[in-house]
Amino acid sequence: MKNSLVILFLSFLSLNLIAQGYSVGDKAADFKLLNVDGNYVQLSDYEDAKGFIVIFTCNHCPYSIAYEDRINDLNRMFAHEGYPVIAINPNDSVVQPQDSYSKMIVRAREKSFGFPYLLDATQEVFREYGATRTPHVYLLNREEESLVVRYIGAIDNNYEDAAKATEKYVESAINSLKAGEKPEPDFTKAIGCTIKVRKS
Amino acid sequence: MKPFTFVPVKLKFVIILLMIFTVNGLHAQVRVYGFDELKPLLNQQNDTTYVINFWATWCAPCVKELPDFEKINAQFSAQKFRMILVSLDFKRSLETRLIPFVREKNLKAEVIMLHEPDANSWIDKVDPKWTGAIPATLIYNKDFRDFLEGSYTYDELYNIIINNLKQ
Structure with a gap:
């Protein structure tokens, strides 16, 4: 009995180790992170939201920079429809000084970000979500009392040129959710860019 | 007579300058590939061991591990070994960033640029484990395949190659 309990415990432990971050269909956890305006933001602040476009992004990464205008556009298009953008910088500023909190404030102002730009200071949120790169999108949908992950991935299929993107993944995923359908692809x-993890 | 002797000297200078630029230019040539052209290089069935490293000039951890890759390339270049550094820099920075970088660092390993912006269509074809972050490296031959998203240490890289290299 004792042995089987130990085995059960160990397999539970290893399952947790293997399960790195969210898959589509998982329930997403709320968080409380510092925004560039000096206030803390949590998803539960948004009582009327139907969901969230959570985007792990940062200042320094050329791929993130290439998508800044498109992230602003997504927020402009979908915030008033109940799906605001929540941007989170997961990088450690010692490893990548361009991604410090003070430089986030500068960048948000330069690009007139219309959405919260939060710092994942303890690097717990990106780990919980399972983000591995910037930019990395998690589209959450409110279903009953939970926020369910309904799409994970890229914003569209052309990082270099928005005009040449033939698949606007996030946009069409939200349109699917609004129509009561599951996004395809999800x-x-x-x-x-790799997420810059703090060196211990 | 004076102007006559002056002209050839100037010409010689121009010719030397031209030669220097041509030699340098040839040395730092970087071919641009689509994924269809790169794909065969990821699946060769011969005795050569391939190291395919995905990187970019703006990617700090990639640039940091480049000297180790260069050292490995020099050590194994006489053997059945081929290294290709696949740059994922933006195409518009080929002339302004990538080629000057290759020249400045005097990279001896083969450098190509992959220009295929619809990354979702090809990342899994390199390796299903790859989430898309760089650096990422594929090491393989016909009997062996190893893929890593992240950085190798010199020792890791050396050991994988020495343990799998074919005579």
Whole structure:
């Protein structure tokens, strides 16, 4: 009995180790992170939201920079429809000084970000979500009392030129959710910058 | 007579300058590939061991591990070994960033640029484990395949190659 309990415990532990971050269909956790305006933001602040476009992004990464205008556009298009953008910088500023909190404030002002730009100072949120690169999108949908991950991946299929993107993944995923359908595709990959993890 | 002797000297100078630029230019040539052209290089069935490293000039951890890759390339270049550094820099920075970088660092390993912005269409074809972050490296031959998203240390790289290299 004792042995089987130990085995059960160990397998539970290893399952947790293997499960790195969210898959589509998982329930997403709320967080409380510092915004560039000096206030803390949490998803539960948005009582009327139907969901969220959570985007792990940062200042320094050329792929993130290439998508800044498109992220602003997504927020402009979907915030008033109940799906605001929540941008999170997961990088450690010792490893990448361009991604410090003070430089986030500068960048948000320069690009007139219309959405919260939060700092994942403890690097717990990106780990919980399972983000591996910037930019990396998690589209959350409110279903009953939970926020459910309904799309993970890229914003569209052309990082270099928005005008040449033939698949606007996030846009069409939200349109599917609004129509009561499941996004297709619900998972895509893209080239991005590694997340800069704090060195212990 | 004076102007006559002056002209050839100037010409010689121009010719030397031209030669220097041509030699340098040839040395730092970087071919631009689509994924269809790169794909065969990821699946060769011969005795050569391939190291395919995905990187970019703006990617700090990639640039940091480049000297180790260069050293490995020099060590194994006489053997059945081929290294290709696949740059994912933006195409518009080929002339302004990538080629000057290759020249400045005097990279000896083969450098190509992959221009295929619809990354979702090809990342899984390199390796299904790859989420898309760089650096990422594929090491393989016909009997062996190893893929890593992240950085190798010199020792890791050396050991994988020495343990799998074919005579």
